[in-house]
Amino acid sequence: MLINIKELNVKAIVKSSIAIALLSSALFANAAEAQQKIGFVSVQEVLANLPQARNLEQQIQDEFKAQIEEVNAIEEKMRGLSEKAQRDASIMSPGERVTMEREMEMLDTTRQLKVKALREDMNRRGNEVRDQLMGEVMRNAQNVATEQSFDVVLQRSALVYGNDAANLTDEVIKKMTGGN
Incomplete structure (x- = not known):
């Protein structure tokens, strides 16, 4: 019977020791967390305020200007043929009509493919440019966070909530626009 009482005391001491260890580690973890500096960045707001993001669509249009003009030329040719077909329908032979319809079909197929x-x-290139810009935003956010010891x-x-003092959005925008 004596052995059982000692075993119970040892078990109680072990359980108490584990509980104390867990409690103290939880207290230290909370103290360490309290010292961490946490911030946030609104990526959408950064992108909305960057001139390079606002000009993104125009940049893509400029890069593909030749292909856009090529498609427009095909559409213009199709309009011309359609007007000619309507205008000259009464004087066209059946063979001319068939030839014109085939040409319109070929132009339409070519236009659709182009x-x-x-x-x-354009979508692929737009995604590439957006990804590059997003990478630049992230690098600048990291730089601001490092500079301010976050x-x-x-x-x-x-986030559900963030204190304005933890908002790094304006600093990231300033860094990316040169302070403008």
């Missing part, structure tokens, strides 16, 4: 390829190329920086969209 529009599809152009749309895909331990953690989150995106604003991931």
Whole structure:
């Protein structure tokens, strides 16, 4: 019976020791967390205030100007043929009509293929440029966070609440626009 009492005392001491260790580690963890500096950045707001983001669509249009003009030329040729077909329908022979319809079909097929390829190329290039810009935003956010000794920086969209003192958005915008 004596052995059982000693075993109970040892078990109680072990349980107490574990509880004290867990409690003290929780207290230290909370103290360490309290010292962390956490901030956030609104990426959407940064992008909305960057001239390079506002000009993104025009930049893509400029890059693909030749292909856009090519599609416009095909559409203009199609309009001309359609007007000619309507205007000259009464004096055209059946063979001329068939030839013109085939030409219109070929032009329409060519136009559709070129529009599809152009749309895909523009989307791909737009995504590349947006990804580059997003990478630049992230690098600048990291630089601002490092300069201001933040331990953690989150995106604003991931937060339910953030104190204005933790908002690094304006600093990131200033850094990316040269302070303008």
